[in-house]
Amino acid sequence: MKEDQYILAIETSCDETAVAIVKNETELITNIVASQIESHKRFGGVVPEIASRHHIEQMTITLEEALEDAGMTLDDMDAIAVTEGPGLVGALLVGVNAAKSIAFAKQKPLVGVHHIAGHIYANRLEKEFEFPLLSLVVSGGHTELVLMREHGSFEIIGETRDDAAGEAYDKVARTLKLPYPGGPQIDRLAQEGEETIDFPRAWLEDGSYDFSFSGLKSAVINRLHKAKQRDEYLKPEDVAASFQASVVDVLSTKAFRAAEEYGVKQMIVAGGVAANKGLRAALQEKFKDSKTELLIPPLHLCTDNAAMIAAAGAVAYNQGHRAGWDLNANPGLDLELFGARKK
Amino acid sequence: MNVLAIDTSNYVMGVAVIRDGAVAGEYVTNIKKNHSIRLMPAIDQVMKETGMSPSDLDRIAVAHGPGSYTGVRIGLTTAKTMAWSLGIPVVGVSSLEAVARQGAFFQGYVCPFFDARRGLVYTGLYRSDMTLEKDETNVFMEDWLHQLKELDEPVLFLSQDIAVHEEKIVEILGDQAVLPKSPYHYARPAIIASVAEEKEPGPLHNLVPNYLRIPEAEAKWLEQQGKK
Numbered sequence: 006m007k008e009d010q011y012i013l014a015i016e017t018s019c020d021e022t023a024v025a026i027v028k029n030e031t032e033l034i035t036n037i038v039a040s041q042i043e044s045h046k047r048f049g050g051v052v053p054e055i056a057s058r059h060h061i062e063q064m065t066i067t068l069e070e071a072l073e074d075a076g077m078t079l080d081d082m083d084a085i086a087v088t089e090g091p092g093l094v095g096a097l098l099v100g101v102n103a104a105k106s107i108a109f110a111k112q113k114p115l116v117g118v119h120h121i122a123g124h125i126y127a128n129r130l131e132k133e134f135e136f137p138l139l140s141l142v143v144s145g146g147h148t149e150l151v152l153m154r155e156h157g158s159f160e161i162i163g164e165t166r167d168d169a170a171g172e173a174y175d176k177v178a179r180t181l182k183l184p185y186p187g188g189p190q191i192d193r194l195a196q197e198g199e200e201t202i203d204f205p206r207a208w209l210e211d212g213s214y215d216f217s218f219s220g221l222k223s224a225v226i227n228r229l230h231k232a233k234q235r236d237e238y239l240k241p242e243d244v245a246a247s248f249q250a251s252v253v254d255v256l257s258t259k260a261f262r263a264a265e266e267y268g269v270k271q272m273i274v275a276g277g278v279a280a281n282k283g284l285r286a287a288l289q290e291k292f293k294d295s296k297t298e299l300l301i302p303p304l305h306l307c308t309d310n311a312a313m314i315a316a317a318g319a320v321a322y323n324q325g326h327r328a329g330w331d332l333n334a335n336p337g338l339d340l341e342l343f344g345a346r347k348k
Numbered sequence: 349m350n351v352l353a354i355d356t357s358n359y360v361m362g363v364a365v366i367r368d369g370a371v372a373g374e375y376v377t378n379i380k381k382n383h384s385i386r387l388m389p390a391i392d393q394v395m396k397e398t399g400m401s402p403s404d405l406d407r408i409a410v411a412h413g414p415g416s417y418t419g420v421r422i423g424l425t426t427a428k429t430m431a432w433s434l435g436i437p438v439v440g441v442s443s444l445e446a447v448a449r450q451g452a453f454f455q456g457y458v459c460p461f462f463d464a465r466r467g468l469v470y471t472g473l474y475r476s477d478m479t480l481e482k483d484e485t486n487v488f489m490e491d492w493l494h495q496l497k498e499l500d501e502p503v504l505f506l507s508q509d510i511a512v513h514e515e516k517i518v519e520i521l522g523d524q525a526v527l528p529k530s531p532y533h534y535a536r537p538a539i540i541a542s543v544a545e546e547k548e549p550g551p552l553h554n555l556v557p558n559y560l561r562i563p564e565a566e567a568k569w570l571e572q573q574g575k576k
């Protein structure tokens with residue numbers, strides 16, 4: 006009989022210090038996230054040096070909390086997984102060096118994980134993958150359509166050519182003078198408003214699955230500017246609803262078209278923006294009669310966490326991937342190259 | 349006592365293993381290359397060659413700054429997490445004290461410093477028994493040198509960045525200043541280990557870097573709060 010397998014994972018790529026344990030690739034045992042959001046709010050965004058300082062204060066505390074919550078010890082772990090990139094380099098360094106230290110102290114195997122692979126694998130803690138599958142990854146730093154034909158392989162069929170969707174949300178929120186983080190605020194306002202302004206949709210050339218949000222962002226900022234000059238009142242709820250309608254329309258339409266073209270069995274929505282109510286509703290509507298199964302993980306698995314790193318790390322570990330003692334933070338780590346790396 | 353000492357707080361990357369109170373191995377480089385990549389392979393090598401396994405360790409010592417913010421965090425994260433994993437204490441040692449100890453037998457004051465750009469230095473002033481005459485601080489070198497001048501005693505300057513400030517030191521302190529050769533200017537990890545052996549360890553989670561400076565964003569924010 007095969008024994009149970011436990012992976013402990015660390016994620017520190019941005020402003021959350023996170024530790025999780027996953028059993029047998031898909032069963033979540035514990036998922037601890039120490040958020041720094043309160044500290045960064047006063048600056049209106051994440052300050053990298055301050056994020057790094059919080060990570061080192063929180064790292065061992067969060068590790069201890071995870072083991073206590075699981076009622077386990079490091080000796081019970083089969084391997085240690087960690088986000089090696091992409092992300093803020095100083096923040097990543099704390100997690101990478103912590104993971105190496107546990108692995109060295111306890112002489113356990115070490116596995117590096119791509120942050121976006123993690124976001125996609127978050128879904129596997131809820132439902133088993135069926136290939137081929139597509140994932141729409143939307144977060145503060147990413148807007149990508151990723152095709153997976155098998156475990157551990159990633160093919161980017163579309164990505165943003167300028168701003169990430171989450172970035173556009175944050176900038177529009179700042180223009181509307183909404184508190185940080187702006188994404189959830191716009192989503193909330195949009196629920197109360199109506200699409201009264203016809204903002205542009207960047208479809209790009211025929212058949213492209215790429216995205217572009219900088220034109221939309223500028224259009225919103227210009228429209229607000231013009232209104233101010235003319236003393237015209239625009240309801241913020243309506244601006245938010247109109248902006249969100251444009252983003253959501255492009256994302257859901259392209260995701261649906263790609264799902265049809267590639268004949269995928271599942272469509273997985275991943276990343277922090279997957280929590281967006283407007284996006285969820287639009288995708289549910291699009292995929293309602295489709296053969297493709299639409300999967301959106303619960304909120305605590307959409308935002309940054311270490312459970313997703315453990316889930317992706319477990320697969321990498323079982324495929325034979327091992328990191329050496331020279332593992333480093335890699336802020337620009339490429340997803341396709343990560344999938345194609347040698348064992 | 350078996351101690352592993354780690355220093356990545358400045359250009360020097362140092363690892364030492366003390367076995368039963370005696371130095372068993374030491375690894376030091378003084379190059380501007382990635383500490384995050386090279387630290388764990390160096391620890392692995394020194395441990396292997398001295399015939400030690402992680403579970404043989406009783407204590408971990410680490411240079412906790414001041415120095416490069418990122419460098420200090422690499423060493424401290426490694427030391428804290430390794431100690432936590434092994435259930436042993438971790439002891440932080442000042443990166444300045446580690447350098448000052450190179451002048452422990454000097455008759456007079458010892459002044460270790462690290463350049464902190466724009467005329468600033470991280471520094472402190474040690475007596476020959478290695479107690480502090482002046483607390484560690486982030487200060488303009490010129491102001492600091494005038495303070496040292498008033499002591500009217502010989503001062504041994506120890507710093508990797510000596511060349512940056514040598515002219516000013518000689519100009520202000522003249523014969524009062526003693527400037528040795530290169531091998532005396534960097535911290536040795538075995539010295540960090542021996543300092544840590546004597547110190548009482550504090551709670552592991554509370555050990556944080558000794559930055560001696562708040563982040564720029566925070567300084568600006570505090571300034572704005574003051575204006576309100």
Ligand SMILES: [Zn+2]
Binds near residue numbers: 120124276277308
């Ligand atoms: Zn993320």
